[in-house]
Amino acid sequence: MNLELSPSVKYWLNFVHPTLMWALLLLSIYAAYLGLQVQRTRNADGEEKKELIKGRFNVRHHQIGSILLALMVTGAVAAMAVTYINNGKLFVGPHLLAGLGMTCLIAFSASLSPFMQKGANWARVTHILVNFVVLGLFAWQALTGVGIVQKILSQA
């Protein structure tokens, strides 16, 4: 397939995914904070619980989580598209594999939402475990991703 894009557009497309993913890394740390506040609210009682409920952490966590899910899937697919446009192939390496792995994991963990809302403890435990693996993989992606950016800059 021959995509008629100018060389400068092709070059600048390379920076969309890294920028988006750094923003999403910060957003996922915020999501983790909100999730831990949800847990704190559920375990609190009395006055403290009343105060924490006012923070609407469950609603905010679900909203931020949904945005994170949508942008992470889109960002990963877009990165593969840009890699293909620029190189005519994908590079099957740690960044691609960990990226696809964490994309599947976050979809899986989001799909537990209706079960958590019904109060299923197994779903909560799985959600938390899976998401902390996602956060770990995200930190790894940030490191390997910066390596790829440096390679692109040095080839320019």
Ligand code: HEM
């Ligand atoms: C970095 C990613 C995420 C982390 C670290 C995280 C963490 C957590 C934690 C700690 C809880 C509290 C569980 C409890 O009550 O004990 C929670 C609950 C929940 N999470 Fe996440 N989460 C993440 C992403 C997501 C995503 C992507 C979605 C869905 C789109 C989501 C939806 C929910 C829902 C619906 C609950 C239950 C809230 C409630 O009890 O009303 N989370 N999460």
Ligand code: HEM
């Ligand atoms: C956090 C910082 C990240 C940086 C700086 C980064 C950087 C990059 C760069 C420069 C590329 C080459 C393609 C392009 O130029 O657009 C790339 C490819 C890719 N990235 Fe990332 N990335 C990061 C995070 C992620 C995350 C979180 C995921 C998955 C959710 C991901 C999935 C991918 C995939 C699937 C590719 C295509 C790999 C290939 O075929 O070689 N990246 N990344």
